[in-house]
Amino acid sequence: MNLKDLYINFFISKGHKQIPSAPVVPENDPSVLFNTAGMQPLIPYLMGQPHPYGTRLCDYQKCVRTNDLEAIGDTTHHTFFEMLGNWSLGDYFKDESIAWSFEFLTKVLNIPVERLAVTVFAGNKDIPFDEVSYNKWLSLGIKKERIAKTVEDNFWIAGESGPCGGDTEIFYFRSEDAIPDTFDPDDERWVEIWNNVFMQYYKDAEGNVSELPKKNVDTGMGVERTTAILEGVKDNYLSSIWLDVINLISDIAKKPYVGNEKSMRIIADHLRTAVFIAADRAGIKPSNTDQGYILRRLIRRAIRHAKALGIDINSDWERKIAKMILDKYKGYYQELADNYDIVLEVLSNEKVKFNRTLEKGLREFAKVTSNHHDIDGVTAFHLFDTYGFPIELTMELASELGLKVDEDGFKEKFKEHQDKSRTASAGKFKGGLAGNSEIETRYHTATHLLNAALKQIVGPDVHQKGSNITDERMRFDFSCDHKLSEEEKKQAEDLVNQWIAEGIPVTVQEMAKSEAIASGAECMFIEKYPDIVTVYSIGDVSKELCGGPHVKNTNELGKFHIVKEEASSAGVRRIKAVLE
Numbered sequence: 001m002n003l004k005d006l007y008i009n010f011f012i013s014k015g016h017k018q019i020p021s022a023p024v025v026p027e028n029d030p031s032v033l034f035n036t037a038g039m040q041p042l043i044p045y046l047m048g049q050p051h052p053y054g055t056r057l058c059d060y061q062k063c064v065r066t067n068d069l070e071a072i073g074d075t076t077h078h079t080f081f082e083m084l085g086n087w088s089l090g091d092y093f094k095d096e097s098i099a100w101s102f103e104f105l106t107k108v109l110n111i112p113v114e115r116l117a118v119t120v121f122a123g124n125k126d127i128p129f130d131e132v133s134y135n136k137w138l139s140l141g142i143k144k145e146r147i148a149k150t151v152e153d154n155f156w157i158a159g160e161s162g163p164c165g166g167d168t169e170i171f172y173f174r175s176e177d178a179i180p181d182t183f184d185p186d187d188e189r190w191v192e193i194w195n196n197v198f199m200q201y202y203k204d205a206e207g208n209v210s211e212l213p214k215k216n217v218d219t220g221m222g223v224e225r226t227t228a229i230l231e232g233v234k235d236n237y238l239s240s241i242w243l244d245v246i247n248l249i250s251d252i253a254k255k256p257y258v259g260n261e262k263s264m265r266i267i268a269d270h271l272r273t274a275v276f277i278a279a280d281r282a283g284i285k286p287s288n289t290d291q292g293y294i295l296r297r298l299i300r301r302a303i304r305h306a307k308a309l310g311i312d313i314n315s316d317w318e319r320k321i322a323k324m325i326l327d328k329y330k331g332y333y334q335e336l337a338d339n340y341d342i343v344l345e346v347l348s349n350e351k352v353k354f355n356r357t358l359e360k361g362l363r364e365f366a367k368v369t370s371n372h373h374d375i376d377g378v379t380a381f382h383l384f385d386t387y388g389f390p391i392e393l394t395m396e397l398a399s400e401l402g403l404k405v406d407e408d409g410f411k412e413k414f415k416e417h418q419d420k421s422r423t424a425s426a427g428k429f430k431g432g433l434a435g436n437s438e439i440e441t442r443y444h445t446a447t448h449l450l451n452a453a454l455k456q457i458v459g460p461d462v463h464q465k466g467s468n469i470t471d472e473r474m475r476f477d478f479s480c481d482h483k484l485s486e487e488e489k490k491q492a493e494d495l496v497n498q499w500i501a502e503g504i505p506v507t508v509q510e511m512a513k514s515e516a517i518a519s520g521a522e523c524m525f526i527e528k529y530p531d532i533v534t535v536y537s538i539g540d541v542s543k544e545l546c547g548g549p550h551v552k553n554t555n556e557l558g559k560f561h562i563v564k565e566e567a568s569s570a571g572v573r574r575i576k577a578v579l580e
Contacts, residue, residue: 002240003109003227004060004332007084010104011058014096016086019051019059021333024080025282025291033291034064034277038085039197039218045089046163046199046216049514055091060084060223062276062333066294069392072269073262075235079298080273082223090214097196097217098136101170105194109230113141115173117183117190121166122149126209127201130154130166137168146183153185156197163212165200172229193229194221237265245272248324252317253309263305270302271318271347275325278346279339282466283477283569286350297390299350303358304393313355318347338570354388361387365397372401377409384410385417442557442579443474445506445538445550446496449560450476450575451522452542453495457488463522465572473563473578480573484565493577496560503555504539511535521545 001009008018022041024034035041038061045051061083071077088097105111118137123129129149137147157164173179175189183190199216203209228239237246237257245268250257257264277284277295286296303313311317322344330336336343364387368379375398383389391414395405447467454462458480465477484492513533517523521535523545536550537543551557559580568574 003223003230004082004084006108007104007221008058008060010108011056011086011100014056014100016056016058017053019053019057021059021061023280023282023335024062024064024276025280025284033294034066035061036063036065037061038063038083038220039087042087042218046087046218048214049517051089055089056087057089058084058086060332064273064277064294069297070396073266075237075265076225078224078236078269078273080269080276084221084223084226086217086219088217090216093200093215093217094130094132094196094198095136097198097219098133098168099140101194101196101219102137102140105170109226111172111230114179116142117146117148117171117173118142119148119150119154119169119171119185121154121168122151124151124155126203126207127155127166130168130198133166133168133198145181148183148185150185156199157203161203161205161207163199163201163216164203164209165198165215167195167197170194170196174229174234191225191229193226195219235261237261237268242268244328245321245324248321249309252320253306253311255309260309263309266305267302267309267321270298271321272325274298274302274347275322275336275343276329276333278343279326279333279336281335281339281569281572283572283574285346286353293390295346296350297392299347300354300388300390300393301396303351303354307358313351313358316348318351319344322347335570342569357386357388361389365389365394369398369401369403372403374398374404375406377406377411377413380405380407380410381413381417384414439471439579440469441549442551443469445554446557446560446577446579447474447476448536448538448542448544448546448550449496449499449554449557450474450492450577451478451544452538453492453499454478454480456495457491458484465568473576476575476577477568477572478575479571481571483567484573489562489565493560493562499538499541500554500557500560502539503553504541505553506550507537508550509535509537516545519543 012018022035026032026035026041038059039046041061051057062080063083064080066079068077069079072079105116106113120133120137121130134147138144154167154169155164156167169192171183171185171190172193173189174191177189180187197218199218200212201209202212224236224239224241227241228236231239233239236242246257246264249264249267253260274295277291284291284295286292286299288296302318306317307313326336326340326343330340361383365383368375375394380391380394383394384391391405391407391410395407398405451464461479463479465479467477468475511533516533516535521543533545535543536546538554557579560577561580562575562577564576566574
């Protein structure tokens, strides 16, 4: 039984309910590209909203972090990783949380107590030393020399104000050296494997701290790091999580792992992340913006490192690796099984696109760097615009030659290019941008009407899964298990146009988030919204939490026309529509 199963079974035995992993792409939350931690999708419940599964929860959460992409290739960093978590929403607190963490590590995973050490919150002017956690660890057999008291590293708060509290972190001595009697948190041989956050206080905007009537526990433990520790390997990519993928890459490249570690780690990591992003129900495809840009960058970087290993990049090498990853994880994540073929198609299509220009681009890069001069912004943009080289790829290649790239100059050229593109597509010149803003506002309101119409025509289970608006059209993704019939499309289009013709006023209210939810306002992911929210109502037709902007009356929209309806991903359909 692997670590995920052991963990979930253990916490179920302690009265927890397993909750499904949230998607890697947060639904209807444009504030972040990906879910980056196990607690991120649970913020509304940690803030007080009742969870339908109760007060004791556990899960394994898919996470994607791209802030340290350049570090990928070392022994420990990953862009995609899985986070184990257990939560108490106003139920148990420090005593049980610490006891169960200790029991799981020492009794289920059989980690020797002498290899463990912990940190606890030392206290500050507002919040006292966490004596409860300190004494609990002592009672479990952790010696006082192995308990470090710190302030900055053991305090958690979401933002400047809100729920907060001390945390206790658990460390493992990951070295063959003699274990020191006294624990030093700055000694890199001690590796953090688990963090238990105790949300005990509330800090207001003025900095005043008070005790919360309802206290929560939020914990997190990384699957990859803990598995490597349990298996006694110092390179995560030699653990059972990665070894079969690394061996496959080695077989395809006909080269050993030793001496080729960086490229093989990057290929393994980036293709695994690409598989999970492409399989997500949000239907992300490689592009030059947002999540699509990250997906494109990961695939293209993997291709470049495959080429560096001498792999024939025109072969089906990426499909072989992706299939192994899909088969490893599809039993845990249904979307990988549902979108198996879509993932393979996304990878192949992007490979073909990139392969067309990669050879030419590398030749052009060699030409422009033959004089060993740094690369200016115009040249960097030319590599991007003509050969599809992301700026990061140019910078990476330049770095390998000891050259610098004028990134600011590139950004200036890129912005200039975007501005020209917008002007061309709008058929307007400078000064006409106000018109763009106005049409986009109309489209924004139209998405609310379309959402409401689909709920009536297709069914109440329809929910928005994403939208994209330009000054030329709107794109609307929604949950639906079938291709819309011509009749359904016509009925939805007619209903939207009926509401436009009725001239329904669009009103806006600010209210408490809890009040908005109770009033029936629609919002898929509530966590991005503050305590006071904006609710837009279109008569009795639609009520949604939204940041706006919107028109004042539906009669400002013009005639609504559905141009196309197609599949976005499994269980998600996409409508493209225009206002005429």
